[in-house]
Every structure is written in structure tokens, then in C-alpha cells.
Amino acid sequence: MKAVVTVTGKDRVGIIAMASCECAKYGANIVDISQTVLGEYFAMIMLVDLDELSVDFKSFADGMERAGGECGVDIRVMHEDIFNSMHRI
């Protein structure tokens, strides 16, 4: 399965490094990234493959969100199907 990881918050050095390190830590493979900075506002969306995840989904999502909090950004992890369901027929 794949999940969408959204990272938003005030821009600073090292957000992408932190998020990708965390993904690697749990065995989540990043398959696509889109990232932008609007003024001081940082927004990144990553599509990650969780087939090789070393922990269960909940632990991964909790870990990512906690790491985001420590770095001062908001991270959310959601199964890609909620977006597919809503926006694709």
C-alpha cells in the first residue's frame, strides 16, 4: 500500500532531510515528492510505498507525526485511497 505524507509549517533548513530520514528509518520508500515554499510557508507532499515497512502503519504514522512536532512542522500520514476515492472515478 501507499500513503500520502503531508508536511506543512514555517520554512527552515533540513525539513526534507528530517522527513526523508524518518521514512528511511521505518522502511518507507519515497516514490514521489512535490514541494513548494510560499513566502515563509513550507508545504511538501510525499507519496511513500509502505510494502517494506518495518513497523505497523500506526507506529509509522505516530512516529512521523512526532518527528514533525519536534521539528516544528505538521506532518500527516494518510492512506492514498482516501484521495483516490474522493478525486478519481
Place this chain on the structure above:
Amino acid sequence: MINTRDILETIRMIREENLDIRTVTMGISLFDCISDDPKRLEERIYGKITLSAKNLVAVCEALERTYGIPIVNKRISVTPMSLVGAGLDRDGFVRLAAVLERAADTLGVNFIGGFSALVQKGMTRGSAALIDAIPEALTVTERVCSSVNVATTKAGINMDAVRRMGEIIKETAYLTRERDSIGCAKLVVFANIPEDNPFMAGALHGVGEPDCVINVGVSGPGVVAAAVKEAGDCDFSTLADTVKKIAFKITRVGQLIAAEAAKRLGVPYGIVDLSLAPTPAAGDSVAEILENMGLSTCGMHGTTAALALLNDAVKKGGVMASSHVGGLSGAFIPVSEDRGMISAVERGILSIEKLEAMTAVCSVGLDMLAVAGDTPASTISGIIADEISIGVVNTKTTAVRIIPVWGKTVGEEAEFGGLLGHAPIMPIRNESCEAFISRGGRIPAPIHSLKN
């Protein structure tokens, strides 16, 4: 990869516009629990419910985490108790209600519905005993919900049942007087009750349903209100299209959760209910949608038309998004649960007559309406009879959930707490319909019920 704008739109709907799954309701048939020994009946009911739904809450919580969308309520509906416990007396039914409460408590679900009777054409001894038990049953339990179907388009209106329900509602109000008569908030009187409704207080598991089933109620008045606001000053066709598109998206989420919950629980998926269900929270109001359409206050002239447009567009958008649609499917207008409705009543703009007219074009009925505690039982029955007639003649579901708040009168307010909210006591007509209600018997089915 999915378009960034779409991802952000979904996240905004959930985080800022209160998009949620209002309820995942497991319907459980209790026919195989029937026994002539009351004790055995109680044990079987408790055993079957707690076994069938043992993973319901855990699965819903896992789904919330995986998909990042709140599932506000986890509920259970069961076969109407008047059928399962047909041989019981009043006290036996009160004990059954306590068994349902204990099962709900064990499972950690929010509500359990099905303390119900279907009496549209007449009352069996069991149904009469269950109805007699309702006031006490709703007093000694917290999570048990009760409903009584007093009419269908096919059968007409059982006016004896309508009269009796006026008395039952008054008695329930008295027994729960210490808490603003909250027992009445768990009791609904129906016409054309659906057999697969996941919403409380009217949920039951109908006789034609499978052994166990998952029904899902979506919500999202805030999302629709935001979309209508963003559509701005457009014409009605564009407005209807806007609502349809957003209803499609909301329902797709419901469909996803319903299918996934059914799969993980190993039971069939039943229906998605397309209702827009408000809560007392800011930005979660059906009244706000109507006001965003251009009404200064919900209840102003034009409100019925606005609601008709909304209700129709929600169904048209939702129906393609789900493989099976059912339940109530429409916009709810529960006064105490909708911040905009409460405000409109407080300002004297939204009256009981306007609410009644609104129910002719939307899904449910006079819902969570607080009236003075000294309202006679016959007047309550008159209100029920009027509302039920709308359902019977228009071949649709209507219902009444009315709370004659003991010891309170117009100008005061009832506080129910949580999702049930608070309600100003609404003024009603102070003349008498006693002679009309006490006639007894049945109002015949309308001519257009003869379709064969």
C-alpha cells in the same frame, strides 16, 4: 501522483470544515436469540451482540488512523425488540433494555438502537408492552435508543398509537426531569421507518436484513457550506452543481470506509446513508448552508426552497458515489444539534410551522424540538399526527423527536450536552386537539398507496 490541489482540498475538508464519518453502525439480527425463557433470551441477546461487534470499535479506530478521517460514532442497531421479545411483559422489556445497555457498555459503542416497535396497522401485545416500557427503559439506560413506527403509506396512520406516543413522551419527560427530560431525545416516532438507517435515535435492523451488516452515515454540512460560499453569486443551476460535486466527494469517502470496515469485520456492507448531519460545533451547520445560499437567517421565506435544492443535489451527487444508498439520505434539521437553527429559533425567525414545511422536502422530520413541559399529551400527539401525515401522503420517511422539557417554558432553554446540544423552548399553539386525537382508530392509507 494525485494532484497536490486535490490532496490539500481533502485535508482542508477534514481539518477545517469538519468532514467526518458520522457513524459506522453494525446491524445485528437477533431473531436467532428468541426463547420462551426470558433469562435465556437475555443471555443470548447479550452474547450475540457482544460477539458480533467485538471488533467494531477497534476496527473503526484503525480506519480513522489509516485514512486520517474521524469516525465520530460507532453504533449498533438490532432487530426491533418488540419482535424478539414478543412474549414479554412491560418489566421484561425494561430488563431487555438494560441488557442492550450492558452490551453497549462492554463494546464501548456510543449508542444501540432497536428498542423499537412497528405498529403502523395495529399493536400486538408485545408491541404494547414494549411501548409501555419505553419511559422507564430510557430512564435506566444511557445509550439505548427507541423508535416506534406508527404509520406507513401502505397502512395509513395508527392513531391509537399516535395518541399513546403523546402520553409516552410526556411520561419519559417526567421520569428524566432532572436532566431536562433527556429521555425524549432518545425516542423517535416514525412514518415509513427505514430498515437500514445507521443514524440514531431511529436506527433498527429490519426484518429483511442479513444476519449482520455494516451501514455508514457520512456527514459534512461544513464542507457543503464552504463550497456554497465559495461558489459566490451564481445562478441556481450552478449552485446545484456545486452541491452535487461536493456531495459526490463526501460520499466517496463514506463508501471507502463502509467497504473497508465491512471487509475488516468480515460482514457484508449494507448501505451508505447520504444525510447531511449537523452538530452543535461551529461550521457544522445545515442552517449555515441555507444562509450561504442567500437567506439572512434560516427560517426566512425561501428556506423551504433552499432546503429542497440542497436535499435533491446531495442525493444526486451522492448516489453515483456509492454502490448502495439507503437509510434516511437527506439533510437533517435537528434544532438543538445545529448552531444556526438554534440561533434562528432564538431570534424568533424559525417557527414550528416552518420546520414542518421544511420536513416535506428533506429527509427526516421535527427533530430535537424542545417545547414547554406543560404541553398536553394530546397536543404532542397532534404535532406527531401532522408530521406523520406529511410522510404518509408524500411516500417518504418523517419522524418526530420532541422534548416537552419538564418544568420549563417558552423563554427558557434545555441543555442536553454533547452532540445533542441545547435548545430554546419553542412556542406552540395553545388551543386543544384533544377531541380529534381521542377519536381512536386508523386514518386510512392514501389513494396513491394502491399502486398494484
